[in-house]
Amino acid sequence: xxxxxxxxxxxxxxxxxxxxxxxxxxxxxxxxxxxxxxxxxxxxxxxxxxxxxxxxxxxxxxxxxxxxxxxxxxxxxxxxxxxxxxxxxxxxxxxxxxxxxxxxxxxxxxxxxxxxxxxxxxxxxxxxxxxxxxxxxxxxxxxxxxxxxxxxxxxxxxxxxxxxxxxxxxxxxxxxxxxxxxxxxxxxxxxxxxxxxxxxxxxxxxxxxxxxxxxxxxxxxxxxxxxxxxxxxxxxxxxxxxxxxxxxxxxxxxxxxx
Amino acid sequence: xxxxxxxxxxxxxxxxxxxxxxxxxxxxxxxxxxxxxxxxxxxxxxxxxxxxxxxxxxxxxxxxxxxxxxxxxxxxxxxxxxxxxxxxxxxxxxxxxxxxxxxxxxxxxxxxxxxxxxxxxxxxxxxxxxxxxxxxxxxxxxxxxxxxxxxxxxxxxxxxxxxxxxxxxxxxxxxxxxxxxxxxxxxxxxxxxxxxxxxxxxxxxxxxxxxxxxxxxxxxxxxxxxxxxx
Numbered sequence: 001x002x003x004x005x006x007x008x009x010x011x012x013x014x015x016x017x018x019x020x021x022x023x024x025x026x027x028x029x030x031x032x033x034x035x036x037x038x039x040x041x042x043x044x045x046x047x048x049x050x051x052x053x054x055x056x057x058x059x060x061x062x063x064x065x066x067x068x069x070x071x072x073x074x075x076x077x078x079x080x081x082x083x084x085x086x087x088x089x090x091x092x093x094x095x096x097x098x099x100x101x102x103x104x105x106x107x108x109x110x111x112x113x114x115x116x117x118x119x120x121x122x123x124x125x126x127x128x129x130x131x132x133x134x135x136x137x138x139x140x141x142x143x144x145x146x147x148x149x150x151x152x153x154x155x156x157x158x159x160x161x162x163x164x165x166x167x168x169x170x171x172x173x174x175x176x177x178x179x180x181x182x183x184x185x186x187x188x189x190x191x192x193x194x195x196x197x198x199x200x201x202x203x204x205x206x207x208x209x210x211x212x213x214x215x216x217x218x219x220x221x222x223x224x225x226x227x228x229x230x231x232x233x234x235x236x237x238x239x240x241x242x243x244x245x246x247x248x249x250x251x252x253x254x255x256x257x258x
Numbered sequence: 259x260x261x262x263x264x265x266x267x268x269x270x271x272x273x274x275x276x277x278x279x280x281x282x283x284x285x286x287x288x289x290x291x292x293x294x295x296x297x298x299x300x301x302x303x304x305x306x307x308x309x310x311x312x313x314x315x316x317x318x319x320x321x322x323x324x325x326x327x328x329x330x331x332x333x334x335x336x337x338x339x340x341x342x343x344x345x346x347x348x349x350x351x352x353x354x355x356x357x358x359x360x361x362x363x364x365x366x367x368x369x370x371x372x373x374x375x376x377x378x379x380x381x382x383x384x385x386x387x388x389x390x391x392x393x394x395x396x397x398x399x400x401x402x403x404x405x406x407x408x409x410x411x412x413x414x415x416x417x418x419x420x421x422x423x424x425x426x427x428x429x430x431x432x433x434x435x436x437x438x439x440x441x442x443x444x445x446x447x448x449x450x451x452x453x454x455x456x457x458x459x460x461x462x463x464x465x466x467x468x469x470x471x472x473x474x475x476x477x478x479x480x481x482x483x484x485x486x487x488x
Contacts, residue, residue: 040366119353127349130311134348135363135415136339138332142366 026214051150055112067162071170089192101204104159105245117237120220121230152209159205260284267317275299281476288448292465342417350396357392422453
């Protein structure tokens with residue numbers, strides 16, 4: 001019995017330590033992002049643009065069809081269930097408040113978060129971070145700040161794209177392919193969306209962006225010198241990111257809507 | 259004033275090494291030190307410690323008389339910038355081109371991405387045979403070319419100290435004359451050099467001190483060079 005409680009206790013302490021480490025790491029990156037020392041701004045700006053391109057622009061061909069499919073499926077289901085009445089409102093609430101942020105976060109985790117963990121892990125194992133330090137460059141500033149800014153902004157942008165495409169694209173698909181009456185759909189959307197929904201969406205996207213980036217970077221920087229640790233770190237970081245996003249999503253929904 | 263001063267320094271064992279216990283080491287301008295170690299891991303570990311890439315279990319590190327807080331990596335960056343580190347574990351950043359790798363410290367500190375290689379660097383790239391591959395990623399270069407690019411990057415930093423681990427392997431035996439020339443240039447500029455080498459010619463010709471690492475202890479011995487040997 002003592003061994004079991006000891007095991008649970010150790011696990012709990014390790015988990016709390018890990019969460020505190022993540023907060024400390026996030027704080028360190030955010031301080032560097034806010035302070036913006038003059039040296040290196042141009043270089044960091046370029047890395048931010050590259051990260052935005054990788055995470056946002058290159059993800060568009062993935063997110064557009066997913067948004068269309070998810071949007072049309074939700075609209076069809078709610079139209080059938082509610083018999084047209086109020087289905088616009090329910091679809092919007094579901095897409096903007098819950099499905100949009102989570103699906104966008106999942107796509108970013110699958111595409112970019114894993115890539116960031118692998119990239120940083122390899123940089124650590126192959127002494128590339130040491131090389132940066134030997135040039136007098138702070139790896140936290142050069143590697144972490146651009147990824148934090150880039151991925152968070154990309155996630156926010158992708159979230160907006162996802163919502164728009166899933167609502168209007170879904171509407172268009174249902175209108176084209178089915179006989180479900182959609183007359184009052186757009187009017188109901190306009191009525192359904194409140195400022196709080198938009199604010200919640202933005203808050204979720206920002207928090208997901210910060211959480212995903214910090215978790216991936218932490219797992220990458222945590223790497224020791226073994227290349228065999230890279231897949232383990234990648235798997236851990238993606239699972240962790242998804243779990244944290246679900247928790248944050250539930251937490252914000254509880255705060256705003258209960 | 260010493261350029262680097264390490265006191266009561268203890269390095270824990272790494273790899274097959276024994277570690278180095280409680281040693282004192284000071285490096286001044288004009289010193290050329292050759293490391294001779296019972297175990298190559300200890301020699302490499304000592305070089306990494308000089309570059310502040312390896313941290314001690316105990317001890318103080320002074321750079322130009324200023325004591326560094328080894329627990330604060332940011333404080334070490336200004337010291338690392340002034341150290342040229344040419345060793346097998348020195349690397350190029352793989353998502354940058356060779357040109358960007360060589361210029362990265364200038365991009366950062368001069369806050370300008372339009373900077374290009376100056377004539378001296380261009381001629382060095384030409385001599386080392388990487389001129390045609392400046393706009394390629396490190397993965398497109400063979401290992402010898404990558405090592406050349408690392409040497410160019412470290413020299414382009416204008417370091418105040420040079421640390422070399424088996425430079426004859428790094429630069430290649432075919433370019434040994436170039437290595438000798440580089441040593442001569444550094445000695446003329448009174449830049450301190452610490453190196454590990456299996457090439458007795460380099461040691462005989464350039465070393466003014468020997469650093470002996472045996473059974474976890476470090477001692478330094480002045481080398482008396484024969485008259486007329488330069």
